Amino acid sequence: MKPLNKDLFxxxxxKVSLAMxxxxxxxxxxxxxxxxxxINDTVxxxxxxxxxxxxxxxxxxxxxxxxxxxxxxxxxxSNRLKETLSGLYQRLRSNPKVKKPVLAAVVLVIAAFPFxxxxxxxxxxxxxxxxxxxxxxxxxxxxxxxLLHLGYAAFFAVGAYTYALLYQYFxxxxxxxxxxxxxxxxLFGLLVGIPVLRLRGDYLAIVTLxxxxxxxxxxxNWGPVTGGPDGIxxxxxxxxxxxxxxxxxxxxxxxYIMVLMVVITIIVVRRLEDSRIGRALEAMKEDEVAAEAxxxxxxxxxxxxxxxxxxxxxxxxxxxxxxxxxxxxxSFGLMESVIVLCIVVLGGMGSIPGILxxxxxxxxxxxYFRVFAMYRMLIFGAVLVIMMVFKPDGxxxxxxxxxxxxxxxx
Amino acid sequence: xxxxxxxxxxxxxxxxxxxxxxxxLSVQEGQIVSLIGPxxxxxxTFFNCVTGVYNPTRGAIHICPPGKKQQKINGMxxxxxxxxxxxxxxxxIRLFQNMTVLENVMIGRHSRLNAGILGxxxxxxxxxxxxxxxxxxxxxxxxxxxxxxxxxxxxxxxPYGAQRRLEIARALATDPFLLLLDEPAAGMNPQETxxxxxxxxxxxxxxxxxxxxxxxxxxxxMSLSENIFVVDYGSLIAQGSPDEIKQNQRVIKAYLGEVxxx
Ligand SMILES: Nc1ncnc2c1ncn2[C@@H]1O[C@H](COP(=O)(O)OP(=O)(O)O)[C@@H](O)[C@H]1O
Ligand SMILES: [Mg+2]
Numbered sequence: 001m002k003p004l005n006k007d008l009f010x011x012x013x014x015k016v017s018l019a020m021x022x023x024x025x026x027x028x029x030x031x032x033x034x035x036x037x038x039i040n041d042t043v044x045x046x047x048x049x050x051x052x053x054x055x056x057x058x059x060x061x062x063x064x065x066x067x068x069x070x071x072x073x074x075x076x077x078s079n080r081l082k083e084t085l086s087g088l089y090q091r092l093r094s095n096p097k098v099k100k101p102v103l104a105a106v107v108l109v110i111a112a113f114p115f116x117x118x119x120x121x122x123x124x125x126x127x128x129x130x131x132x133x134x135x136x137x138x139x140x141x142x143x144x145x146x147l148l149h150l151g152y153a154a155f156f157a158v159g160a161y162t163y164a165l166l167y168q169y170f171x172x173x174x175x176x177x178x179x180x181x182x183x184x185x186x187l188f189g190l191l192v193g194i195p196v197l198r199l200r201g202d203y204l205a206i207v208t209l210x211x212x213x214x215x216x217x218x219x220x221n222w223g224p225v226t227g228g229p230d231g232i233x234x235x236x237x238x239x240x241x242x243x244x245x246x247x248x249x250x251x252x253x254x255x256y257i258m259v260l261m262v263v264i265t266i267i268v269v270r271r272l273e274d275s276r277i278g279r280a281l282e283a284m285k286e287d288e289v290a291a292e293a294x295x296x297x298x299x300x301x302x303x304x305x306x307x308x309x310x311x312x313x314x315x316x317x318x319x320x321x322x323x324x325x326x327x328x329x330x331s332f333g334l335m336e337s338v339i340v341l342c343i344v345v346l347g348g349m350g351s352i353p354g355i356l357x358x359x360x361x362x363x364x365x366x367x368y369f370r371v372f373a374m375y376r377m378l379i380f381g382a383v384l385v386i387m388m389v390f391k392p393d394g395x396x397x398x399x400x401x402x403x404x405x406x407x408x409x410x
Numbered sequence: 411x412x413x414x415x416x417x418x419x420x421x422x423x424x425x426x427x428x429x430x431x432x433x434x435l436s437v438q439e440g441q442i443v444s445l446i447g448p449x450x451x452x453x454x455t456f457f458n459c460v461t462g463v464y465n466p467t468r469g470a471i472h473i474c475p476p477g478k479k480q481q482k483i484n485g486m487x488x489x490x491x492x493x494x495x496x497x498x499x500x501x502x503i504r505l506f507q508n509m510t511v512l513e514n515v516m517i518g519r520h521s522r523l524n525a526g527i528l529g530x531x532x533x534x535x536x537x538x539x540x541x542x543x544x545x546x547x548x549x550x551x552x553x554x555x556x557x558x559x560x561x562x563x564x565x566x567x568x569p570y571g572a573q574r575r576l577e578i579a580r581a582l583a584t585d586p587f588l589l590l591l592d593e594p595a596a597g598m599n600p601q602e603t604x605x606x607x608x609x610x611x612x613x614x615x616x617x618x619x620x621x622x623x624x625x626x627x628x629x630x631x632m633s634l635s636e637n638i639f640v641v642d643y644g645s646l647i648a649q650g651s652p653d654e655i656k657q658n659q660r661v662i663k664a665y666l667g668e669v670x671x672x
Contacts, residue, residue: 275525279516296517
């Protein structure tokens with residue numbers, strides 16, 4: 001009798017898992033089992049660890065393969081639960097009696113958040129909101145334009161250093177630095193984009209990554225101007241018409257600034273998507289040759305996506321500098337670019353709610369689980385692999401808009 | 411009256427391979443003409459040179475939009491050429507697969523719209539009007555091509571014949587005066603081919619289009635074309651009316667692969 005793949009027990013799967021467990025124990029044997037005591041030159045055999053690895057490997061591999069088989073079985077088959085849920089969601093959304101109170105409640109919670117929770121929570125939420133803006137900005141470049149950008153943190157740095165340097169040398173106020181940070185990031189995007197955007201795919205990814213690192217190294221080594229590895233500190237928090245807000249007040253103000261910025265970003269991104277420019281970017285992502293034949297200037301579209309996406313990193317950077325009151329080159333390394341990329345991929349490329357969720361999960365989980373800081377990269381990696389295999393469209397996949405046209409005479 | 415398309419001594423080399431060899435031809439306004447020849451003869455490459463995908467090694471390509479001055483277009487980028495009124499389809503269908511049918515056509519309107527970044531973000535009255543208009547116009551084009559049932563379907567989910575028609579719809583959206591169709595009937599069944607013939611005739615008559623097509627389906631070529639160009643190994647070996655081409659010995663040899671001077 002042929003065992004069904006979706007059955008929990010399956011001989012073939014068990015064999016595969018046994019093989020995996022064996023392989024894993026062999027690979028990890030030298031580090032996990034053998035331990036040499038260099039003082040009295042003895043070898044300690046930690047057989048307990050071996051047993052642990054075999055068991056972990058066996059179960060891990062079995063569950064992994066089981067999930068894979070389940071997914072294959074379910075492909076094509078429609079998911080009843082999911083359909084009911086999304087149907088319900090659509091109906092609730094279009095019902096004004098439900099929509100209005102829910103919206104009002106959400107607005108109220110967001111507005112009252114700093115007063116019902118602690119300063120610490122408000123501060124973390126502000127960081128999460130900064131990452132929402134970063135995610136939405138990067139999404140313009142990757143999700144809309146299809147340009148794999150691995151140096152996004154550099155533009156974040158441009159924003160942060162714009163404020164830091166302008167303050168340090170010219171005592172420029174936050175509110176003037178904010179638009180300037182965006183502008184400089186935009187211009188820097190154009191400057192980097194013109195040579196770099198001739199490349200495609202992997203090549204573009206590598207060159208943007210390199211550019212990000214170059215900027216970080218410059219910031220690190222141009223000590224007389226940028227303060228070198230120590231960066232610039234004692235940057236003032238956002239001001240409010242010259243009123244002295246105290247610490248609590250400034251933290252709350254920063255939070256509200258970020259809420260506003262997120263709202264504006266969402267509106268801008270949505271309008272952009274649903275416009276001539278957004279459609280051109282999407283077409284370019286789908287097929288450059290065909291897009292060109294439709295009259296789309298590819299270079300111009302790429303630059304638009306690149307510079308526009310970078311601009312949001314600039315805005316976010318200014319707020320970040322004001323929030324932390326300190327900038328150092330190392331806060332804008334490759335790691336930062338990767339986190340933003342993870343947010344976009346995890347949440348769902350091109351999906352605004354997805355990116356919101358992604359940013360919150362990432363930042364909040366990272367904050368509250370600081371104990372695991374050492375394993376961060378490991379966990380990111382694992383999460384990304386799992387996502388790519390089981391949910392490649394992200395947690396909340398993008399929903400295509402549908403245009404309606406009134407039929408003549410209908 | 412100047413020809414809408416006038417090609418002089420066009421040559422295109424890929425490394426050592428001469429894909430198009432010294433081809434000169436011209437197309438008059440309102441004509442339906444065909445370019446035929448065996449596989450690998452250089453037909454698609456010829457179209458790619460005319461539409462700016464390739465920059466020809468030698469030669470001159472001039473266009474003359476009806477009522478306007480003649481202009482040279484070689485070396486221009488494809489989007490500039492599209493703006494000047496050349497619309498095209500691709501032999502290997504190149505739709506925007508993950509966008510809807512209507513969106514595919516809306517993208518064709520790109521060069522006829524004005525909204526820039528600021529316009530898109532601020533969405534003033536003129537942008538709103540333009541957005542409304544582009545939806546309407548695109549829908550009308552779908553009506554003309556008979557694709558409205560698929561309007562909100564993703565392009566990749568369309569049946570093959572419908573995908574070919576969508577390629578035409580999308581090219582039409584660019585407001586061309588000259589339509590270049592690369593094997594529009596490939597993969598179509600006889601019924602679909604008949605519909606296509608009617609469609610091409612209608613387009614020529616109602617839209618004042620000039621149609622230049624590459625095709626292997628001889629029934630379509632012979633019934634539609636006023637003038638036929640035949641290429642073999644990159645060179646133009648014959649041109650004339652369908653009857654002349656049917657009689658032409660060199661064409662018969664090229665197609666049947668007979669040894670010359672046997
Ligand atoms: N981009 C290219 N690079 C190199 N060779 C090409 C390229 N495009 C076409 N060719 C070659 O040019 C010749 C003509 O191709 P093509 O124009 O596609 O023929 P047809 O459309 O008549 O079947 C073929 O030998 C093909 O391999
Ligand atoms: Mg061809």
